[in-house]
Amino acid sequence: MSTYKILAINPGSTSTKIAVYENETQIMEKTLRHSTEEINKYEKIFDQFEFRKNVIVDAVSEAGIAIEELDAVVGRGGLLKPIKGGTYEVSDELIAGLKEPYLGEHASNLGGIIAKEIADAALAPSFIVDPVVVDEMNDVARISGMPEIPRFSIFHALNQKATARRFANEIGKSYEDINVIVAHMGGGVSVGAHEKGRVIDVNNALDGEGPFSPERAGGLPVGDLAKLCFSGKYTHAQIKKLLKGEGGIVAYLGTNDARDVEKMIAEGDEKAKLIYEAMAYQVAKEIGSCATVLKGKVDAIILTGGIAYSEMITTWIKERVSFIADVKIYAGEDEMSALAQGALRVLREEEKPQRYEA
Numbered sequence: 001m002s003t004y005k006i007l008a009i010n011p012g013s014t015s016t017k018i019a020v021y022e023n024e025t026q027i028m029e030k031t032l033r034h035s036t037e038e039i040n041k042y043e044k045i046f047d048q049f050e051f052r053k054n055v056i057v058d059a060v061s062e063a064g065i066a067i068e069e070l071d072a073v074v075g076r077g078g079l080l081k082p083i084k085g086g087t088y089e090v091s092d093e094l095i096a097g098l099k100e101p102y103l104g105e106h107a108s109n110l111g112g113i114i115a116k117e118i119a120d121a122a123l124a125p126s127f128i129v130d131p132v133v134v135d136e137m138n139d140v141a142r143i144s145g146m147p148e149i150p151r152f153s154i155f156h157a158l159n160q161k162a163t164a165r166r167f168a169n170e171i172g173k174s175y176e177d178i179n180v181i182v183a184h185m186g187g188g189v190s191v192g193a194h195e196k197g198r199v200i201d202v203n204n205a206l207d208g209e210g211p212f213s214p215e216r217a218g219g220l221p222v223g224d225l226a227k228l229c230f231s232g233k234y235t236h237a238q239i240k241k242l243l244k245g246e247g248g249i250v251a252y253l254g255t256n257d258a259r260d261v262e263k264m265i266a267e268g269d270e271k272a273k274l275i276y277e278a279m280a281y282q283v284a285k286e287i288g289s290c291a292t293v294l295k296g297k298v299d300a301i302i303l304t305g306g307i308a309y310s311e312m313i314t315t316w317i318k319e320r321v322s323f324i325a326d327v328k329i330y331a332g333e334d335e336m337s338a339l340a341q342g343a344l345r346v347l348r349e350e351e352k353p354q355r356y357e358a
């Protein structure tokens with residue numbers, strides 16, 4: 001069997017995570033932190049391209065790996081036009097889409113651009129895998145109730161699909177043969193109904209749907225939200241912040257760290273307990289609604305993301321959803337390995353690379 005050396009790049013708002021794999025084995029991993037001072041020098045995310053690329057190249061060569069040794073470079077994809085899941089070869093069209101992102105600025109827009117630049121130097125292919133704009137929803141799920149505002153999917157596609165594949169693997173089936181509900185609980189929360197390899201419905205985790213999360217408000221009573229918007233008390237930018245960044249747990253309790261909330265509960269804080277339990281309640285309700293989407297045919301419910309480490313949260317959710325299917329907990333997220341595996345499936349010709357069309 002051939003051995004492939006793959007560099008994976010995952011740009012976040014204040015850091016860039018990189019890892020090198022030889023087939024499935026990780027041979028180096030590093031989180032390159034970027035100070036606010038450095039990041040603030042650049043007006044737009046794309047302006048950080050040269051700086052982030054250089055620190056990645058330096059870190060790889062400091063680890064004793066020559067760029068020319070790489071067989072592929074894979075980056076986290078950005079806010080492109082909605083696309084179906086899978087591994088995409090980075091083409092000129094895809095680069096253009098990341099430079100002028102359809103759905104706005106996001107650090108992950110840099111993933112594919114940097115991957116291509118480094119891969120070109122190594123004379124190797126470059127890819128993105130399951131970006132947050134993966135949209136495989138059924139047409140019936142796109143209807144919101146207001147024609148001007150269709151529903152579409154923005155979610156933790158990379159980790160959701162990786163955990164669903166991991167579960168399929170564990171039971172000796174393929175992802176395309178199972179139905180699962182995956183609840184990713186991190187800074188944002190997304191709950192997806194996976195039907196035979198397609199996420200046919202999911203809450204838009206970036207923009208006002210689904211359960212609230214440590215720093216996002218989630219779905220709200222819309223009439224009252226409309227009143228708040230026209231109250232004259234807030235600018236559009238302030239409202240956006242209340243919904244995303246300063247919403248959810250942080251709005252009620254002043255922290256976005258679930259571990260702080262658990263300390264507050266341990267010290268007898270009843271409000272903290274009510275809010276924390278409400279988040280678990282909303283995730284459970286969303287899982288229940290995905291079970292109806294899958295017409296009750298659910299092989300498993302998967303809880304993942306940083307908050308899935310919490311026994312308190314997973315116990316509350318299990319109490320409400322175990323009647324639907326077994327609950328599996330894959331705490332944390334392994335996006336780096338999910339990126340490398342997406343590239344590996346294409347290099348091994350197990351999957352055809354997709355082409356992005358603008």
Ligand SMILES: Nc1ncnc2c1ncn2[C@@H]1O[C@H](COP(=O)(O)OP(=O)(O)OP(=O)(O)O)[C@@H](O)[C@H]1O
Pocket residue numbers: 156185186187188189214256257258259260305306307308309310311332333
């Ligand atoms: N052991 C733990 N117990 C409870 N909560 C935890 C634990 N470890 C991490 N968390 C919580 O997980 C959350 C962060 O999760 P994660 O790292 O998946 O988010 P992120 O990557 O920043 O955002 P996103 O997943 O939306 O992209 C934080 O609220 C953190 O407090």
Ligand SMILES: CCCC(=O)O
Pocket residue numbers: 132154155156187188205206
């Ligand atoms: C919506 C998934 C990505 C994020 O939370 O930023």
